[in-house]
Amino acid sequence: MLTSWKVRIMVFPARVDVHQHIVPPAWARALDDRGMDSGGWAIPAWSASEAIAMMDRQGIATGVLSVTSPGVHLGDDADARTLARTVNEYGAEMVKDRPDRFGSFASLPLPDVDGALREAEYALDVLGADGVVLMSNAHGRYLGDPDFEPLWAELDARGAVVFVHPAQPPMPLLPGTPAPLADYVFDTTRTALNLALTGVLSRHPNVKTILSHGGGFLPYAAYRFTGLTSTVVDPDRDADDMLRDLKRFYFDTALSASPSALPALLAFAEPGHVLYGSDWPFAPRNAGSYYDHFLETYPDFSPGQAEATDRGSAETLFPRLAR
Structure with a gap:
């Protein structure tokens, strides 16, 4: 069964990549004008043709594009509104040209x-x-911030899919350590826990929230979080209730399909809540090949789990992509 699935990927691209980035020229210029990058990580070149070539190599049928950290709010509200509109219209043109x-x-x-x-x-x-894509924190304010409640209410009313991408947390970088190496994993976990503790997830159950990079270390530490919440943080909160909230999340596999991370993720995530992610073009090509190979050869998927990760779970979230 595994062999036939691998052949099918190579012959007919099947994956839906929910963690693939776009680099709109206006966004790249805005960062360059301010001397900014992505947490110490250089902004790479991007083109639609290069993206499609990569997808063909890696068995990806469709990439759901997003702008990475630091997002579009670079310090000024008016500029951020303009940049968001420009970025989103640029992405929409890419989809209009190649919706498949x-x-x-x-x-x-x-x-x-x-x-x-x-x-x-x-x-x-x-x-x-x-x-929509949200950064894990917005200038140090995490996604469970009470002021953000109107946005969550609107997204819930629409049953929207929300992709949470990590950002640099409000602290200095470790010397010689770009944020994607360590801080992004930490900040994904931090905002996920914040969303659960503040009740955003339980108040807005119609939002489907995807956490990047296997959820940081959330799957690994989930039972620590639930146990300490019910005994130390909020004794009135039942541990099982907290666990249900954490299990509402979806997770992508970008840079996380490894011998230690993937088993933990699959053990924690609800069925249908694990989705393929590449993190292209920010992830080095050799790293992407390593994680893809591990996914394709992993021997312990339950029946249908590999197909769901590659495509089936994404078809549920994005019905227009269903075949």
């Missing part, structure tokens, strides 16, 4: 909540975005 190969997560200019609400409405209703 591309999808799009729209960028929202948090912490500007009014701007984020307006851009979500425009991107979802006018541009037809497949969901």
